[in-house]
Amino acid sequence: MLVIALDTSTPAVTAGLVALDEGGPRSLAERVTINPRAHGELLMPQLLDVMTEAGHELADADAIVVGSGPGPFTGLRVGMVTAAALGQALGRPVHPVCSLDAIAAQADVTGQLLVATDARRKEAYWATYSGRTRIDGPHVLRPADVPTEGCTAVAGELAEAFDLPVIEPRYPAPVGLVAAAADALDAEPAPLVPLYLRRPDAELPGKRKSVLTRGAR
Amino acid sequence: MTADRVVLGIESSCDETGVGLVRLAADGTVELLADAVASSVDEHARFGGVVPEIASRAHLTAMAPTMRRALDESGLELSDVDAIAVTAGPGLAGALMVGVAAAKAYASALGVPLFGVNHLGGHVAVDTLEHGPLPDRCLALLVSGGHSQLLLVEGIAERITEVGTTIDDAAGEAYDKVARILDLPYPGGPPIDKQAKLGNPKAIAFPRGLTGPRDAKYDFSFSGLKTAVARWVETAQREGEDIPVPDVCASFQEAVADVLTAKAVRAAKDLDVDTLVISGGVAANSRLSELAAQRCAEAGITLRVPRPRLCTDNGAMIAALGAHVLASGAKPSPVDLGANPGLPVETIVVQ
Numbered sequence: 295m296l297v298i299a300l301d302t303s304t305p306a307v308t309a310g311l312v313a314l315d316e317g318g319p320r321s322l323a324e325r326v327t328i329n330p331r332a333h334g335e336l337l338m339p340q341l342l343d344v345m346t347e348a349g350h351e352l353a354d355a356d357a358i359v360v361g362s363g364p365g366p367f368t369g370l371r372v373g374m375v376t377a378a379a380l381g382q383a384l385g386r387p388v389h390p391v392c393s394l395d396a397i398a399a400q401a402d403v404t405g406q407l408l409v410a411t412d413a414r415r416k417e418a419y420w421a422t423y424s425g426r427t428r429i430d431g432p433h434v435l436r437p438a439d440v441p442t443e444g445c446t447a448v449a450g451e452l453a454e455a456f457d458l459p460v461i462e463p464r465y466p467a468p469v470g471l472v473a474a475a476a477d478a479l480d481a482e483p484a485p486l487v488p489l490y491l492r493r494p495d496a497e498l499p500g501k502r503k504s505v506l507t508r509g510a511r
Numbered sequence: 512m513t514a515d516r517v518v519l520g521i522e523s524s525c526d527e528t529g530v531g532l533v534r535l536a537a538d539g540t541v542e543l544l545a546d547a548v549a550s551s552v553d554e555h556a557r558f559g560g561v562v563p564e565i566a567s568r569a570h571l572t573a574m575a576p577t578m579r580r581a582l583d584e585s586g587l588e589l590s591d592v593d594a595i596a597v598t599a600g601p602g603l604a605g606a607l608m609v610g611v612a613a614a615k616a617y618a619s620a621l622g623v624p625l626f627g628v629n630h631l632g633g634h635v636a637v638d639t640l641e642h643g644p645l646p647d648r649c650l651a652l653l654v655s656g657g658h659s660q661l662l663l664v665e666g667i668a669e670r671i672t673e674v675g676t677t678i679d680d681a682a683g684e685a686y687d688k689v690a691r692i693l694d695l696p697y698p699g700g701p702p703i704d705k706q707a708k709l710g711n712p713k714a715i716a717f718p719r720g721l722t723g724p725r726d727a728k729y730d731f732s733f734s735g736l737k738t739a740v741a742r743w744v745e746t747a748q749r750e751g752e753d754i755p756v757p758d759v760c761a762s763f764q765e766a767v768a769d770v771l772t773a774k775a776v777r778a779a780k781d782l783d784v785d786t787l788v789i790s791g792g793v794a795a796n797s798r799l800s801e802l803a804a805q806r807c808a809e810a811g812i813t814l815r816v817p818r819p820r821l822c823t824d825n826g827a828m829i830a831a832l833g834a835h836v837l838a839s840g841a842k843p844s845p846v847d848l849g850a851n852p853g854l855p856v857e858t859i860v861v862q
């Protein structure tokens with residue numbers, strides 16, 4: 295089957311077309327641009343380039359897989375709404391997958407793995423894995439507060455922030471996204487819920503300030 | 512002769528997720544087919560204003576369901592759509608981006624042209640769904656929580672220029688702030704309008720911003736008015752008086768309506784246009800429409816105000832503008848189209 299894979303949970307704007315058969319997922323074409331401020335502009339042109347290079351139409355895809363984060367909000371939404379709209383217009387299922395799972399799916403490690411990406415504000419989005427199975431996370435914490443005990447390696451964009459051997463990949467890639475979603479592709483898709491992990495910044499209004507600043511009695 | 516074309520519009524610049532469908536006839540007229548809106552206004556109420564991140568999250572959740580509702584309402588399918596228009600700006604960056612990304616995906620999947628259009632132009636274009644084609648030249652007064660603008664429209668898809676704008680708060684913002692001063696709910700427009708009907712508009716002489724002989728003729732200022740209301744209310748409170756909420760609302764509303772309509776009519780006369788369109792969320796305000804009708808009649812100006820549902824942010828207005836842009840033969844926007852929170856009003860379609 296042919297699967298469109300999208301991820302915008304990190305500064306990498308990622309679009310790919312993946313063939314999934316007996317031998318596992320295989321990338322037919324992909325475009326990745328590292329640009330934290332251009333997800334909205336770049337994702338769709340990149341996907342169209344991918345389809346052209348692979349010699350397929352968007353409608354040839356059987357399913358869509360999208361990284362559901364965690365990731366900085368504005369960029370993350372670009373991938374998710376693109377996937378949702380494509381799925382609706384093409385009549386294809388859209389499967390969300392934790393973006394950290396996609397990184398873990400491509401990491402070559404035996405033992406326990408930490409995956410960490412940049413949550414900004416000096417914090418990391420992280421999860422730990424035993425093989426491909428997520429055993430903790432995803433959470434958001436300062437790197438110093440992330441429990442790394444038992445981990446033998448770290449992957450992901452923020453890998454350097456930890457005192458562990460650093461391994462690839464740094465970002466979710468199309469093959470990793472499809473690999474992480476592969477078991478779910480035959481089932482009814484899970485709801486498209488982004489993993490924000492943080493509440494919106496919003497302050498409740500305080501007491502109104504007096505405008506009678508002068509002449510107060 | 513071209514056959515009828517169906518244009519889909521997507522709006523996400525603030526707190527409403529809108530999807531609209533219009534039919535563009537061969538003669539250039541547009542007809543409303545569907546207008547589905549999901550609003551996150553209730554989620555913002557306790558914050559006393561729109562919280563951008565809450566609005567953006569709501570857009571993502573609402574996009575596909577709102578699209579479904581619009582299609583069901585029209586009895587059409589996405590495969591019937593001939594072109595897509597989306598609000599490219601102005602508006603909240605994160606909110607706009609959800610609509611733009613969705614529109615690019617829909618247009619690519621359907622293989623139809625995409626037009627990134629100006630939200631402000633949409634507020635004007637929507638009137639053609641209700642009152643038919645606009646004259647070659649007209650003036651538009653846009654009043655809402657986000658806008659207070661006077662625009663000269665010389666062809667809805669050709670040329671829109673700003674004649675005047677607010678130098679501080681939007682009119683709707685002043686309503687929200689005054690509502691807070693008076694402990695009325697958010698958004699402030701409807702409760703203030705309701706209270707004002709019970710009060711005396713001449714009870715308190717609130718200032719008319721920027722109406723001095725040396726002030727900018729067509730610009731607005733509502734910040735001083737809001738402060739004047741706060742000062743009046745606080746002073747009364749300190750003196751232990753009960754606040755006559757209906758009178759405060761009526762007098763405040765009178766000041767807003769007076770300045771907006773006086774400046775709009777003056778601009779229409781100066782620019783020699785005989786049609787005024789009032790649109791935006793505040794257009795539904797009873798005193799504004801009443802005073803505008805009276806002053807336009809006196810000045811011999813034709814007043815056009817779309818029904819309230821079309822005045823507030825929605826996808827139909829974007830579909831309407833998209834249809835006029837399509838009819839004009841404009842080039843579609845590129846697939847690397849981005850959201851532009853500060854899109855100038857002169858840019859009708861992003862190229």
Ligand SMILES: [Zn+2]
Nearest residue numbers: 634655657824
């Ligand atoms: Zn608006």
